Amino acid sequence: MAEAFRNEKASDNDVAAAESLQDSVRLVRQCVEGLCAIHARGMLHRDHKPANIQIDERRQPHIIDFGLAAPLASRSLESLVGTIAYMAPEQAREDYDRIDFRSDLFATGGILYFMCSAARYCGKRLES
Numbered sequence: 202m203a204e205a206f207r208n209e210k211a212s213d214n215d216v217a218a219a220e221s222l223q224d225s226v227r228l229v230r231q232c233v234e235g236l237c238a239i240h241a242r243g244m245l246h247r248d249h250k251p252a253n254i255q256i257d258e259r260r261q262p263h264i265i266d267f268g269l270a271a272p273l274a275s276r277s278l279e280s281l282v283g284t285i286a287y288m289a290p291e292q293a294r295e296d297y298d299r300i301d302f303r304s305d306l307f308a309t310g311g312i313l314y315f316m317c318s319a320a321r322y323c324g325k326r327l328e329s
Contacts, residue, residue, distance in 0.1 A: 225316040228254075228262050233309055235264045240302040243273050249308035250287040251315055273301060287311040 219225040232254060239246060246253075247269040255263045271277040279297045289307035291299040 219316045222317065224260070225313060228256070228260075229309060229313045229316070231262050232264060232312070233306070235262070236302070236305050236309065239264070239270075240273075240305070244270050245273055245278070245300070245302065246270050246305050246308075247278075247292075248283045248287075249305050249312070250284045251312055254312070283308075 219228060232249075236246065236249065244267075246264065246267065248266065249264070253264060253266045255265050257263060269282045278300050281292070281295055283292060285293065287308040289300070289304035290296075292304050
C-alpha cells in the first residue's frame with residue numbers, strides 16, 4: 202500500500218506542526234496505540250522521539266525507524282541506546298532490569314511536551 206508522506210525523511214518539524222492542543226493530543230494518542238501494538242508483540246522501540254514519527258497527508262502519525270528495537274526479553278536491552286532527550290530514567294541510568302514498555306511511554310510524554318512547547322524536556326531534577 203503506497204502512502205503519501207509530506208516528506209521522505211521525518212524531522213522534529215513533522216510533529217511540531219500540530220495545529221492545536223487537540224491535534225497534539227490526537228497524534229500522541231495514536232502513537233500510544235501504535236506503541237501498544239508494538240509492545241503486544243513483545244518488542245520495544247527504544248528510540249521513540251519526534252523525528253521517528255512521520256505524519257502523512259491525512260495527518261495520521263506513523264512510528265518509523267525500528268533500528269534500535271529489541272524484544273523485551275532480549276539481552277540486547279543491556280546497552281545504552283536511544284536519544285537522551287527522550288530517554289526514560291531507567292534507560293539513562295542503565296538500570297536494565299527496569300526497562301520495559303513504560304520506557305517507550307515515557308518518551309511519549311517528552312514528545313507531547315515538545316509538541317505543546319516547541320522545546321525539549323531537559324529533565325531537570327526538582328529539589329524539595
